[in-house]
Amino acid sequence: MADDKTSATSPSGAEDTKTDHHLQTKHTESVSAPQDAAQLAEEARHASSKEQDMTLWSALKLYPKAVGWSMLLSSTLIMEGYDLALLGSLYASPVFNKKFGEYDPVKEKYAVSAAWQSGLSNGARAGEIFGLILAGWAADRYGYKMTTVGSLVLMILFIFVLFFAPNVKVLVVGEVLCGMPWGAFQSVTPAYASEVAPVVLRPYLTTFINMCWVIGQFFAAAVNKGSVGRTDDWAYRIPFGVQWVWPIPILAGVLFAPESPWWYVRHGDKAAAKKSLLRLTSRNQPDFDPDETIAMIEHTNELEKSMSEGVTFRDCFKGVDLRRTEIVVGIWLVQTLGGQNLMGYFAYFLTQAGMDASNSFSLSMGQYALGIVGTAGSWFLMSKLGRRTIHFSGLCVQCLLLITVGSLSFGPTNDYVWAIGAMLIVFTFVYDFTVGPVTYCLISELSSTRLKAKTIVLARAAYNASNIFVNVMTNYQLSSTAWGWGAKSAYFWAGTCLVSAVWAFFRVPEPKGRTYAELDVLFERGVSARKFASTKIDPYAHAIGGAGVKRVSTERQETESFHG
Numbered sequence: 001m002a003d004d005k006t007s008a009t010s011p012s013g014a015e016d017t018k019t020d021h022h023l024q025t026k027h028t029e030s031v032s033a034p035q036d037a038a039q040l041a042e043e044a045r046h047a048s049s050k051e052q053d054m055t056l057w058s059a060l061k062l063y064p065k066a067v068g069w070s071m072l073l074s075s076t077l078i079m080e081g082y083d084l085a086l087l088g089s090l091y092a093s094p095v096f097n098k099k100f101g102e103y104d105p106v107k108e109k110y111a112v113s114a115a116w117q118s119g120l121s122n123g124a125r126a127g128e129i130f131g132l133i134l135a136g137w138a139a140d141r142y143g144y145k146m147t148t149v150g151s152l153v154l155m156i157l158f159i160f161v162l163f164f165a166p167n168v169k170v171l172v173v174g175e176v177l178c179g180m181p182w183g184a185f186q187s188v189t190p191a192y193a194s195e196v197a198p199v200v201l202r203p204y205l206t207t208f209i210n211m212c213w214v215i216g217q218f219f220a221a222a223v224n225k226g227s228v229g230r231t232d233d234w235a236y237r238i239p240f241g242v243q244w245v246w247p248i249p250i251l252a253g254v255l256f257a258p259e260s261p262w263w264y265v266r267h268g269d270k271a272a273a274k275k276s277l278l279r280l281t282s283r284n285q286p287d288f289d290p291d292e293t294i295a296m297i298e299h300t301n302e303l304e305k306s307m308s309e310g311v312t313f314r315d316c317f318k319g320v321d322l323r324r325t326e327i328v329v330g331i332w333l334v335q336t337l338g339g340q341n342l343m344g345y346f347a348y349f350l351t352q353a354g355m356d357a358s359n360s361f362s363l364s365m366g367q368y369a370l371g372i373v374g375t376a377g378s379w380f381l382m383s384k385l386g387r388r389t390i391h392f393s394g395l396c397v398q399c400l401l402l403i404t405v406g407s408l409s410f411g412p413t414n415d416y417v418w419a420i421g422a423m424l425i426v427f428t429f430v431y432d433f434t435v436g437p438v439t440y441c442l443i444s445e446l447s448s449t450r451l452k453a454k455t456i457v458l459a460r461a462a463y464n465a466s467n468i469f470v471n472v473m474t475n476y477q478l479s480s481t482a483w484g485w486g487a488k489s490a491y492f493w494a495g496t497c498l499v500s501a502v503w504a505f506f507r508v509p510e511p512k513g514r515t516y517a518e519l520d521v522l523f524e525r526g527v528s529a530r531k532f533a534s535t536k537i538d539p540y541a542h543a544i545g546g547a548g549v550k551r552v553s554t555e556r557q558e559t560e561s562f563h564g
Contacts, residue, residue, distance in 0.1 A: 069196065076188075094109070139453040187456045316451055337493075338398050445516075
């Protein structure tokens with residue numbers, strides 16, 4: 001009987017023990033998950049604190065490789081700056097106009113019509129829009145590095161179309177094709193630059209992109225200056241052929257570049273993210289803990305996932321990301337509406353105002369050289385002032401300069417064209433000192449990290465679409481075969497610049513010194529643009545767990561200072 005009783009109760013006792021073990025395991029998991037999340041938040045807090053306290057010199061010592069790789073990828077934009085400035089300059093070349101233009105009996109010279117000028121300029125923009133959309137998908141799937149490699153290969157092939165174009169129609173096709181890799185470079189470079197370096201280096205690496213643009217424009221003016229005196233086809237073939245100088249050496253370097261650690265974290269590969277981070281930093285830095293930095297990236301990624309799970313283009317227009325998308329798109333639209341398009345047509349603008357081609361190219365070189373100096377000066381300015389202040393002030397000064405240029409067009413003698421040229425050079429310096437470089441900083445910081453590539457794609461596509469309108473307007477305003485406004489067209493762009501300044505004052509927030517997690521919380525709470533700088537928040541007062549955002553410390557949350 002005893003044996004029977006034992007055998008009868010044994011199965012139920014084993015079942016009870018099994019059930020107790022399951023409940024205990026479940027309880028342990030429920031306790032450990034928040035504990036793991038709390039540990040992640042604490043490690044992220046440490047990394048964030050170290051990053052925000054980091055000086056420029058210490059950041060350069062820790063991240064010299066990140067600076068080098070970022071500058072290499074950003075140098076791809078030299079090609080776009082070169083070609084877009086090249087086209088505007090070639091319209092002042094007699095040989096180019098004779099090859100691709102029509103005879104103007106009124107002025108007794110050849111000229112590319114305003115319609116074909118718009119087709120050439122807008123062909124590149126249309127190609128860029130397609131390239132941006134393709135790059136937005138490719139960057140998320142294959143990474144920034146491989147997207148850049150593929151785009152460079154295409155760039156090398158498509159330059160052949162420009163170089164051997166027999167007529168203006170084929171030239172338009174070449175511009176469309178070249179626009180595709182340019183569009184990819186536009187989206188990849190600011191995203192990569194903003195993710196591979198700490199907060200203190202972010203503004204320098206993102207604004208370096210603008211310097212690459214200006215360097216490309218400077219070389220375009222220099223090459224045109226050297227070839228404008230030729231009387232054969234090489235007067236325009238040499239400028240097109242110079243484009244092969246950039247992609248081959250850049251491609252050779254990019255093949256060895258590390259991928260962004262943020263990209264690996266978004267794809268759930270912590271080991272690869274840490275390996276990439278170590279390739280971006282220097283060894284033997286005692287205060288640097290790569291695991292804490294990865295924890296900060298993880299925490300930010302999970303925080304954004306808790307706010308918005310999706311990573312599609314549609315998610316850019318949902319919830320809090322709608323405001324971020326609107327701001328980033330608006331910041332780039334301001335670049336087209338602030339009168340900056342006149343810089344690309346500088347040489348053509350001056351020849352239409354009465355200056356000879358050689359002098360116009362000489363002034364163009366001075367214009368872009370001063371632009372390089374201005375971009376370097378913006379680095380000093382951003383260390384002292386906020387991005388918002390620089391952006392708004394730059395737009396206001398640009399508006400005043402455009403009004404001055406328009407007023408000078410009423411000068412009684414031809415000497416006033418030199419004054420107009422001087423004002424446009426000052427305009428270039430102001431733009432490259434303020435609005436131009438700070439734009440790349442703002443758009444890379446104000447978009448969420450999970451939607452960064454797609455937000456930049458949407459913004460840059462809107463920029464290129466608006467450029468189609470801007471290029472048509474500018475070509476018709478300046479062309480002798482169309483409206484022939486000349487320097488008076490500056491009045492029109494002064495008006496659009498004023499509208500841009502008003503929008504920027506009310507909508508552009510201040511991201512200076514903020515980590516991505518802090519910016520996420522500020523947007524989540526709906527803080528107004530004018531109060532971003534003064535609002536105090538602690539994004540690491542919450543742990544991110546399976547159930548969403550969990551409070552780590554009630555005391556810390558209660559004492560948090562928030563000025564909304």
